[in-house]
Amino acid sequence: MAVTISQIVQAMQPSATMAMAAKAKERKAAGKTVYDFSLGEPDFNTPEHICQAATRAMQEGHTHYTAASGIAELKAAVAKQYQQRHGLEYAPQQVVISNGAKHALNNVFTVLCDPADEVIIPAPYWVSYAEQVKLARGVPVIVDTEQSNDFRLTPEALRAAITPKTKILLLCSPSNPTGTMYSPDDLAALADVSIEHDLVVVADEIYEPLTYGNAKFASFATVRPGLEERTIIINGVSKAYAMTGWRIGWSLAPPHVAKAIASLQSQQTSNPSSISQYAALAAIEGPQDCVEQMRAEFARRRDFVAQRIEALPEITCPNMSGAFYAFMNISAYLGRRFNGTKVETSTDWCLTLLEQEGVATVMGSAFGAEGYARLSFATSLEVLEAGFDAIERFLKSATPA
């Protein structure tokens, strides 16, 4: 019997961030030096009080199925957090708890897309959006943005991309991979176009607490009255509380959408881990100083990274106002040789840098931006320092083709 893979999965690209992280781990396992800036995940351990809540949950017998859409206490806590932080009124039934924000996003595309529905995704974009839209039988419509505008989608570019088939606009702020953020005014201008053309906006706010300098985060649904009706917010505990492995994220959506997502989850995955849900509850309801401590450490690293990139010849990077990524413009180095190896694309650049100096980054092409490389600074200052020394050596070795 020939076991064949479905066409839709054959056409899917595996996650490049995950693939580069696997390559870095392989190299480490072979005993070679690696400065791993590939994966966007906090290097901190999950705060102790959250781990203790998980232990307590197991001891108290919270080891059974929960409601497929998550425990009522966590939904209520998420709704309350959005009320307190942003003044948005969500009922607990509008919250669905999923296996990470990635799963929450996948649910949203699955319940909203009919075949050929178009989803506008500003590039550079996080690697999973377009693939998830295609798996949901929708059509990703990629709209380029400019580094000179910190890679923000403009209302004009949005308007130009809209067709009668457009259903969703995807926004990620603070942004993975660019590390930039939309101002409330930027968001309001995009909201006006979305209202005019009756679009749904999926707002990925997973990096919400990680902002730097004077930049101020605004939740998309707050920038114009009544936006809750057309907005689906994605968030979770992975980045804010250093809980990537626990796999808890969520969506906040209009009631009928939340109901559809809950129903989908009841057939596809059932509930996310009961123990992780109690841990996430402790994260949200417990002391928040751990979030600020981690943010402050990320801010120190961000300043360090900005300084080191500034000193790299012919490399630029947008102003990093949020998340933990530097999106470096490496285009000046394409077409050159590094210790004899010809480097033509951002993939060549990243693989050669890993091979020759042990520095793992992710190629811009995976984010829809050839000529760039993403560096995650969710790692210690010591590793960043040694890694940037290695990048400097690498760049110095460049010779014309």
Ligand code: PMP
């Ligand atoms: N959205 C963005 C922009 C991300 O960078 C990530 C990183 N993993 C996710 C969603 C998914 O988060 P999670 O680990 O909670 O699935």
Ligand code: GLU
């Ligand atoms: N979001 C992180 C990143 O972009 C984790 C990997 C992933 O989920 O793709 O590196």
